[in-house]
Amino acid sequence: MPSSVVNSFIYFPETEILRxxxxxxAIYDYLKVPFGISEKFRTAKSKGKFLNSVIKPGFKYRKIE
Incomplete structure (x- = not known):
């Protein structure tokens, strides 16, 4: 089922940025996200719930657009 919050995402392993x-x-880069967390996000049944419970509170971010 598509997410009502997340349209898409890209993980950059060389910089540990989850876009x-x-x-x-809106486009945000979440900084210093370990590969394992990005994989859990990728496979999460609910991207929005994972984003709100793990990514947002655990990682600094910057707004790109």
């Missing part, structure tokens, strides 16, 4: 493109069109 999330929201359904709203």
């Amino acid at each position: 999330i493109i929201y359904q709203s069109g």
